[in-house]
Amino acid sequence: QVQLQESGPGLVKPSQTLSLTCTVSGGSISSGSYYWSWIRQPAGKGLEWIGRISTSGSTNYNSFLKSQVTISVDTSKNQFSLKLSSVTAADTAVYYCARWDTSSGIFDYWGQGTLVTVSS
Amino acid sequence: QSALTQTPSASGSPGQSVTISCTGTSSDVGGYNYVSWYQQHPGKAPKLMIYEVSKRPSGVPDRFSGSKSGNTASLTVSGLQAEDEADYYCSSYAGSSIFVVFGGGTKLTVL
Numbered sequence: 001q002v003q004l005q006e007s008g009p010g011l012v013k014p015s016q017t018l019s020l021t022c023t024v025s026g027g028s029i030s031s032g033s034y035y036w037s038w039i040r041q042p043a044g045k046g047l048e049w050i051g052r053i054s055t056s057g058s059t060n061y062n063s064f065l066k067s068q069v070t071i072s073v074d075t076s077k078n079q080f081s082l083k084l085s086s087v088t089a090a091d092t093a094v095y096y097c098a099r100w101d102t103s104s105g106i107f108d109y110w111g112q113g114t115l116v117t118v119s120s
Numbered sequence: 121q122s123a124l125t126q127t128p129s130a131s132g133s134p135g136q137s138v139t140i141s142c143t144g145t146s147s148d149v150g151g152y153n154y155v156s157w158y159q160q161h162p163g164k165a166p167k168l169m170i171y172e173v174s175k176r177p178s179g180v181p182d183r184f185s186g187s188k189s190g191n192t193a194s195l196t197v198s199g200l201q202a203e204d205e206a207d208y209y210c211s212s213y214a215g216s217s218i219f220v221v222f223g224g225g226t227k228l229t230v231l
Contacts (some may be wrong), residue, residue: 049219105171105172107168110165110167
């Protein structure tokens with residue numbers, strides 16, 4: 001059973017960089033036809049896709065966040081990471097990592113989510 | 121503003137049926153059969169309920185069904201139960217550039 005777990009600081013100051021890591025267990029991040037994604041959800045609001053990465057390092061980002069976002073992968077550690085630069089209060093949200101199954105077009109496994117608050 | 125449009129709320133009594141709609145464009149919902157629905161209870165991660173428009177993952181009750189007509193997808197929950205009360209989000213593949221879009225969510229209340 002594949003499991004994903006987000007980790008990183010829960011509080012980030014405005015203008016700084018938000019950094020999160022997703023650790024994948026129960027299977028190799030390199031196996032199968034999957035993309036590894038970050039999704040966020042501000043309190044009381046809907047889901048927003050941030051970006052994705054393949055294990056070969058190919059990335060796609062949400063056009064609204066593209067200038068701020070960097071997603072990377074470390075296959076040796078079975079992890080992928082998110083960096084969001086120049087954050088503001090509007091970036092306060094629960095951040096989820098998730099696996100995208102390309103054969104079915106679904107996010108089939110999700111992390112539990114981690115709340116990141118942007119505040120001084 | 122979400123790319124896919126969902127009505128903010130829906131409700132029904134136990135045992136009744138309720139349908140939630142999700143409207144997109146020919147570039148997402150209408151262009152691909154990769155429409156999925158996620159259920160989210162408060163404080164929990166979303167859970168996949170329907171994929172490829174109408175398929176149910178193992179373990180999802182057959183009370184949940186999905187369909188699509190043109191640019192609009194629908195999720196129907198039949199025989200409503202108290203545990204069905206949750207937020208429901210639709211999503212659609214939108215091509216290799218945009219990749220995936222979500223709806224704004226529908227809060228389903230079981231009266």
